[in-house]
Amino acid sequence: MKTALTIAGSDSGGGAGIQADIKTFSSLGVFGMSVITAVTAQNTMEVKSVQMIDSQIISDQISAIFDDIHVDAVKIGMLGTKENIDVVAKELNIYRTEHIILDPVMISKGGHHLLQQNAIDALKEKLLPMVTLITPNIPEAESLTDRKICTIEDMYTACLKLQELGANKILLKGGHLEGDPNDLFFDGHHFTWLPGKRIHTKNVHGTGCTLSSAITAFVAQEETLLSAVKKAKDYITIAIQHSLELGSGHGPTNHFYHLYERAGLVDNK
Ligand SMILES: Nc1ncnc2c1ncn2[C@@H]1O[C@H](COP(=O)(O)OP(=O)(O)OP(=O)(O)O)[C@@H](O)[C@H]1O
Ligand SMILES: Cc1ncc(CO)c(N)n1
Numbered sequence: 001m002k003t004a005l006t007i008a009g010s011d012s013g014g015g016a017g018i019q020a021d022i023k024t025f026s027s028l029g030v031f032g033m034s035v036i037t038a039v040t041a042q043n044t045m046e047v048k049s050v051q052m053i054d055s056q057i058i059s060d061q062i063s064a065i066f067d068d069i070h071v072d073a074v075k076i077g078m079l080g081t082k083e084n085i086d087v088v089a090k091e092l093n094i095y096r097t098e099h100i101i102l103d104p105v106m107i108s109k110g111g112h113h114l115l116q117q118n119a120i121d122a123l124k125e126k127l128l129p130m131v132t133l134i135t136p137n138i139p140e141a142e143s144l145t146d147r148k149i150c151t152i153e154d155m156y157t158a159c160l161k162l163q164e165l166g167a168n169k170i171l172l173k174g175g176h177l178e179g180d181p182n183d184l185f186f187d188g189h190h191f192t193w194l195p196g197k198r199i200h201t202k203n204v205h206g207t208g209c210t211l212s213s214a215i216t217a218f219v220a221q222e223e224t225l226l227s228a229v230k231k232a233k234d235y236i237t238i239a240i241q242h243s244l245e246l247g248s249g250h251g252p253t254n255h256f257y258h259l260y261e262r263a264g265l266v267d268n269k
Contacts, residue, residue: 002220003031005065006213007058007088008077008105009038009050009114015252016042016108016206021075021213023255028217028235033069035061037088038080040114044205044247047112052080055087062088066095072220073099075213076127082119089126099219102131103212104140109205109250120144129166133225135212136162138176150177159186171215171229173208185229192226194233203243203251210253211236242266 004025011017018034025032037058041048065071074097079085092100104123106115115123124144128134138149145161148154155177159170169188174196175181181196214235218228239253246252260266 001029001031002072002222003033003070004073004075004213004216004220005033005035005071006075006077006216007035007037007062007079008075008209009040009080010036011040011042011206013043013205013247013252015044015246015250016209017078020206020209020252020255021077021216024210024213024235025217027256027259028214028221030072030217030220033065033071035065035088037084038078038114040078042108043249044251045249046110047108047114050080050112050114052084055083058084059087059091062091062095066091071095071097073097073101073216075216076100076102076131077209077212078105078114079119079123080114081116082122085119085122085126089122089130092130098132099216099225100131100133101212101216101219102127102134103208104134104136104144105208106140106143124165128162129168131168132219133169133171133215133229134162134167135171135173135208135215137173137208141172155184156191159184159191162186163188169225173211175204175207183233185226187226194230196233196237199237199240199243201240201243202249203245203253204240205250205252207236207240207253210239210255 006021022032214232242254242257
């Protein structure tokens with residue numbers, strides 16, 4: 001069985017973070033492992049509080065895994081602090097993996113800062129150049145490039161700017177712009193649009209986490225990056241289409257829908 005590792009924060013509400021990543025890995029047939037960088041007390045409405053995990057324990061979790069188990073692909077989500085970025089970059093430089101997918105998590109859907117402001121430079125300098133793919137949403141790309149993104153033209157320009165900053169491949173998610181959620185993939189030479197149709201639901205908690213871990217699961221299974229990104233887009237679309245009405249805020253997506261459907265466990269009437 002292929003393996004995937006997520007280095008991210010825990011979401012007690014189960015829809016985003018480590019929990020979304022492990023559900024995604026499992027539903028797509030790869031063995032999931034985790035390095036927890038932060039514990040968030042979170043539900044569908046808000047992040048109540050966050051406790052960062054000590055850098056030494058982060059470093060130990062990474063070495064415990066890599067010293068023993070082969071890792072086919074790594075996904076990085078919430079890191080929280082500059083210290084965490086430093087330790088993750090240092091360890092991943094030691095244990096080299098072919099595929100590293102970075103979701104540069106900065107702010108939760110409810111507006112809670114999940115990355116300290118002083119950590120953005122470290123993310124740009126240390127992690128950006130060493131990862132295979134970065135998957136910012138519009139506000140994250142704006143923060144990384146220091147410019148507003150309002151139009152399709154701006155999305156192209158932002159990808160080129162991210163490349164200038166050292167990024168290898170980029171998936172710029174368009175979900176935060178008006179209209180349909182079309183994402184732009186840039187492999188360093190060519191642009192490819194991943195068209196979407198907006199699903200009108202408030203249950204979009206953890207969509208970014210789920211998309212990046214699905215890409216990770218597909219590259220772990222030897223898909224090319226472009227094919228992994230396309231399959232992951234299909235996967236998140238189905239997960240949003242069948243998202244779950246849980247809690248009073250942004251409910252989670254349905255990570256296992258395609259398996260339930262295959263098993264005849266859903267009523268399609
Ligand atoms: N309402 C929607 N309907 C269909 N697809 C959507 C919708 N919202 C987002 N998506 C798609 O979901 C994926 C994740 O994008 P999104 O912009 O929501 O990530 P994000 O803001 O990083 O999420 P998160 O809240 O987890 O940080 C993208 O492929 C995006 O186009
Ligand atoms: C732990 C965690 N990671 C990522 C997100 C994405 O928004 C979140 N809400 N919580």
